[in-house]
Amino acid sequence: MAYSPIVMDHFKNPRNVGEILDADGLGEVGNPVCGDMMSVYIKVENNIIQDVKFKTFGCGAAIAVSSMITELAKGKTLEEAMQIKNSDVAKALGGLPPNKLHCSNLGADALHSAIKNYLDRKAGKIVPQEEGEEHHPEKGGACYCPYCEKQVVEESPFCIFCGKEMPHDHDH
Amino acid sequence: MGFIYLDHQSGTPLHPKVQEAMIQHIQTIFGNPSSDHQVGQPAAVVLEKARAQTAALINANPPEIVFTSGGTEANNQAIKGVAIGLREKGRHIITSNIEHKSVLNSLRTLRLLDYRVTSLDVDQYGLVDPGAVEKAITPETILISIMLANNEIGTIEPIAKIAEIAKKHKIVMHTDAVAATGNIPVDVQELGVNLLSLAANQFYGPSGVGALYIRKGTPVWPLLDGGTQENKRRAGTENLIGIVGLGQAAELAKEAIPARQARLRALKERLEQGIKARIPEIHINGHPTLNLPHLLSVSVEYIEGESLMLMLDDEGIVVATRSACASGSLRASHVLIGTGMDFATAQGTLVFTLGEENTDAEIDRVLEVMPGIVQTLRDMSPLYKKSGH
Ligand code: FES
Numbered sequence: 427m428a429y430s431p432i433v434m435d436h437f438k439n440p441r442n443v444g445e446i447l448d449a450d451g452l453g454e455v456g457n458p459v460c461g462d463m464m465s466v467y468i469k470v471e472n473n474i475i476q477d478v479k480f481k482t483f484g485c486g487a488a489i490a491v492s493s494m495i496t497e498l499a500k501g502k503t504l505e506e507a508m509q510i511k512n513s514d515v516a517k518a519l520g521g522l523p524p525n526k527l528h529c530s531n532l533g534a535d536a537l538h539s540a541i542k543n544y545l546d547r548k549a550g551k552i553v554p555q556e557e558g559e560e561h562h563p564e565k566g567g568a569c570y571c572p573y574c575e576k577q578v579v580e581e582s583p584f585c586i587f588c589g590k591e592m593p594h595d596h597d598h
Numbered sequence: 599m600g601f602i603y604l605d606h607q608s609g610t611p612l613h614p615k616v617q618e619a620m621i622q623h624i625q626t627i628f629g630n631p632s633s634d635h636q637v638g639q640p641a642a643v644v645l646e647k648a649r650a651q652t653a654a655l656i657n658a659n660p661p662e663i664v665f666t667s668g669g670t671e672a673n674n675q676a677i678k679g680v681a682i683g684l685r686e687k688g689r690h691i692i693t694s695n696i697e698h699k700s701v702l703n704s705l706r707t708l709r710l711l712d713y714r715v716t717s718l719d720v721d722q723y724g725l726v727d728p729g730a731v732e733k734a735i736t737p738e739t740i741l742i743s744i745m746l747a748n749n750e751i752g753t754i755e756p757i758a759k760i761a762e763i764a765k766k767h768k769i770v771m772h773t774d775a776v777a778a779t780g781n782i783p784v785d786v787q788e789l790g791v792n793l794l795s796l797a798a799n800q801f802y803g804p805s806g807v808g809a810l811y812i813r814k815g816t817p818v819w820p821l822l823d824g825g826t827q828e829n830k831r832r833a834g835t836e837n838l839i840g841i842v843g844l845g846q847a848a849e850l851a852k853e854a855i856p857a858r859q860a861r862l863r864a865l866k867e868r869l870e871q872g873i874k875a876r877i878p879e880i881h882i883n884g885h886p887t888l889n890l891p892h893l894l895s896v897s898v899e900y901i902e903g904e905s906l907m908l909m910l911d912d913e914g915i916v917v918a919t920r921s922a923c924a925s926g927s928l929r930a931s932h933v934l935i936g937t938g939m940d941f942a943t944a945q946g947t948l949v950f951t952l953g954e955e956n957t958d959a960e961i962d963r964v965l966e967v968m969p970g971i972v973q974t975l976r977d978m979s980p981l982y983k984k985s986g987h
Pocket residue numbers: 457460461462483484485486487488526529922923924
């Protein structure tokens with residue numbers, strides 16, 4: 427597992443947990459890899475993110491990522507906040523284990539979707555409280571080799587068609 | 599120890615007497631059991647003693663025990679060994695959806711080699727229906743492999759019944775008894791199986807050593823080719839240090855099981871009732887009565903298991919989780935999904951496996967700490983509020 431000390435700190439003492447009842451923007455995303463969920467609420471004034479809160483259903487990394495993204499976004503202009511990338515979150519956390527990088531996508535995606543939601547509301551495009559998309563990982567779904575795109579069996583060490591090593595997933 | 603260890607399934611601590619036997623062995627014997635000289639022969643004696651000890655644990659004859667590098671190898675050896683051994687007879691194998699990965703992935707490999715596999719559904723408790731096994735049999739069927747007890751939910755399968763069906767149809771029967779052996783009485787004559795896998799690290803022996811019981815006359819082709827060790831079933835110089843540990847652990851387990859079983863079941867009951875009383879919206883998984891005495895699987899609604907496990911770890915409580923997030927492959931547990939559980943609930947699953955050294959006070963500590971942690975995580979979860987809390 428080996429989470430960095432910063433990850434463990436944000437996991438154990440997450441900043442900005444909760445909801446903003448009269449939020450100006452709400453972003454809800456599902457983690458397509460493991461099926462977990464994150465909601466980010468923002469309060470915007472003069473184009474600046476005055477307040478931001480989160481709720482997360484997910485692993486230790488996902489909680490730390492949520493906490494860190496709220497810290498990074500607070501006080502930023504919308505444009506600056508849109509610039510925050512997944513890799514920035516992972517970096518600020520002192521790195522994430524390779525099989526947990528997908529959780530950092532969740533953070534930036536939720537923040538960006540909250541900002542988009544705010545802008546859409548402002549433009550009168552949508553009503554508040556958009557239903558969050560729910561992605562679920564395919565259960566027993568097919569696995570494809572990323573190199574030759576042939577269908578391979580689950581957890582193959584390498585592709586039996588093209589011989590390339592399959593991307594790493596470790597097991598206990 | 600500064601922690602409460604409730605993950606015995608990942609490996610039990612070495613029993614002091616096992617440790618002693620292994621150390622004594624290292625200090626006195628280094629020979630190769632295959633050498634017919636004065637250095638090799640004492641090693642051969644030690645090897646055969648461990649074989650007899652291991653056989654006694656499961657009521658087998660010593661020559662029917664083949665030592666392996668653990669449960670995974672025993673399962674691979676049983677399944678692939680029979681597939682090769684009976685390839686001229688047929689290429690169809692029956693199993694269940696909730697087997698250990700070493701069984702499922704052995705079958706994955708056999709599928710690549712054009713064997714056909716029927717994987718049976720289980721009911722909500724994880725039980726395999728013997729009737730369904732019988733229906734799945736074809737003239738091509740060579741092997742049935744169903745676990746004795748499930749390592750994630752603890753359900754004990756009706757192996758004796760299934761083995762009877764297998765025998766009637768002259769099909770080889772294998773059972774993965776890794777999670778069961780050492781925790782409940784396991785008797786190969788009562789079970790009527792041809793093949794049975796076990797591992798020492800489930801009963802206070804070392805990791806990296808296990809055994810496959812091969813009933814006399816069962817056509818198992820070797821997986822590791824080489825010399826004639828292990829009755830030509832498993833080549834390579836034996837891991838004698840580990841095997842000595844396995845033998846000693848088996849001898850201790852045979853004696854300890856009746857009392858251990860009762861004690862651990864009482865501890866588990868305390869944990870289960872305590873959790874039920876203190877934490878709302880949880881599920882106890884597995885069969886209500888046909889289950890392992892030391893294993894409790896609990897799914898906690900609205901939260902994810904890895905974060906729960908990490909927070910308990912921080913409080914000095916060591917447990918396992920079956921959440922997809924912690925699985926390495928990031929997939930939901932095939933066992934929980936196999937029992938019909940939905941993905942979100944499966945995410946919040948903890949597996950407690952109790953052991954010899956656990957006490958009432960330790961269980962009470964878990965019951966004191968866990969409700970608060972669950973509430974903290976629920977307050978953080980978007981699912982909790984959405985479901986009307
Ligand atoms: S949220 Fe599931 S792995 Fe991080």
